Amino acid sequence: MIITFSSGINLLFFSLFQAFTIMDQNRDGFIDKNDLRDTFAALGRLNVKQEEIDEMLKEASGPINFTVFLTMFGEKLKGRFLQHGCADPEETILNAFKVFDPEGKGILKKEYVTEMLTTQADRFSAEEMEQMFAAFPPDVAGNLDYRNLVHIITHGEEKDQE
Secondary structure, eight states, rough: OOOTTTTTOOOOOHHHHHHHHHOOOOOOBBBOOHHHHHHHHTTOOOOOOOHHHHHHHHHHSSSOHHHHHHHHHHHHHHHHHHEEEEEEHHHHHHHHHTTOOOOOOOOHHHHHHHHHHHHHHSSSHHHHHHHHHSSSOOTTTTTOOOOOOOHHHSSSSSOOEE
């Protein structure tokens, strides 16, 4: 599930955002039972039992918005990394972002992220960009704190401000 941009850089987060957007069939910012049923149907699985969908939804701590989706994926990702004896998932994902941040500031400019996602690989639409920035808004200077984002993905909560 890692997108490789033409520059050869992997960015897991943007792939996860696309997955969330695809699953959020009604575009309300949440994945619910109808979205899951529609997603299964789009994948050719038409007779999904309600119990199976209910079990999937029980894995979440509440309504599944993008942050909850990231948290759920982060928990599964962490388990897979440990299962295969791989490095810490937080460090691995941080390293992917650091390629875009040669000064090591922990932030990326909103304009730069927008340019990368609308011009590279599977291009994001203007609507997808709006949804992403609504879920993870930049600060007043237009910076995205990717360290905090990675912390949310791998730990399920925002990092305490130091």
